[in-house]
Amino acid sequence: DIQMTQSPSSVSASVGDRVTITCRASQGISSWLAWYQQKPGKAPKLLIYAASSLQSGVPSRFSGSGSGTDFTLTISSLQPEDFATYYCQQANSFPQTFGQGTKVEIK
Amino acid sequence: QLQLQESGPGLVKPSETLSLTCTVSGGSISSSSYYWGWIRQPPGKGLEWIGSIYYSGSTYYNPSLKSRVTISVDTSKNQFSLKLSSVTAADTAVYYCARLLAAAAVLSWFDPWGQGTLVTVSS
Numbered sequence: 659d660i661q662m663t664q665s666p667s668s669v670s671a672s673v674g675d676r677v678t679i680t681c682r683a684s685q686g687i688s689s690w691l692a693w694y695q696q697k698p699g700k701a702p703k704l705l706i707y708a709a710s711s712l713q714s715g716v717p718s719r720f721s722g723s724g725s726g727t728d729f730t731l732t733i734s735s736l737q738p739e740d741f742a743t744y745y746c747q748q749a750n751s752f753p754q755t756f757g758q759g760t761k762v763e764i765k
Numbered sequence: 766q767l768q769l770q771e772s773g774p775g776l777v778k779p780s781e782t783l784s785l786t787c788t789v790s791g792g793s794i795s796s797s798s799y800y801w802g803w804i805r806q807p808p809g810k811g812l813e814w815i816g817s818i819y820y821s822g823s824t825y826y827n828p829s830l831k832s833r834v835t836i837s838v839d840t841s842k843n844q845f846s847l848k849l850s851s852v853t854a855a856d857t858a859v860y861y862c863a864r865l866l867a868a869a870a871v872l873s874w875f876d877p878w879g880q881g882t883l884v885t886v887s888s
Contacts, residue, residue: 692874701861701878702812713876745812749872753827756812 660684660748664757670765677733679760681746686726690750693722693731696759697742705744706731736762767791769862769879777856777886783849787862787879788842795820795840800865802875803836803847805858815860817871818845825871852886859883 694702706722773785
């Protein structure tokens with residue numbers, strides 16, 4: 659299985675801050691990567707797919723980059739509704755696997 | 766707008782079979798060439814893909830669960846289902862159903878998701 663490792667596990671930030679989350683794959687996955695946002699008690703929501711494509715309806719302050727093994731999710735200006743846990747997912751090979759999550763907390 | 770809704774018992778005894786159904790509304794499972802999947806999340810933990818099914822019935826399972834998992838589809842009811850046998854406390858989780866975003870692609874992103882249903886394995 660491809661292991662997906664996110665860093666950091668948690669980050670404390672303030673409204674308006676730029677936040678960057680990293681996801682590293684244990685082997686190359688080209689651009690077969692997605693990012694999800696999950697709020698407590700809710701299902702994950704797709705933000706970014708194919709490493710850098712913004713899902714319809716997702717604010718443009720979210721962006722994704724990377725290819726191969728190293729990927730980044732950036733929130734350009736953190737908003738109150740962005741405090742949540744973020745997961746990456748690879749879709750390069752079976753089984754699809756997810757990172758362990760990064761919790762974005764209020765500073 | 767496509768919506769998915771999980772249903773099934775919230776409590777299952779150890780060694781028994783967990784059975785869940787996902788009902789799709791706002792679109793037809795059989796008329797759209799998509800894969801449909803199950804994902805689970807133990808309390809306070811991360812996400813694990815369980816398996817996926819095509820409207821034709823083709824299935825793909827996570828090797829870690831393959832010996833215990835069966836996913837099926839009922840196009841007449843616009844539903845697909847999950848059965849997980851010989852459950853233990855380790856199978857306690859929120860179970861989500863979802864559609865895979867890319868048409869006819871079993872390897873893809875999940876969108877949209879159902880709201881999830883908590884299944885507890887306990888005697």
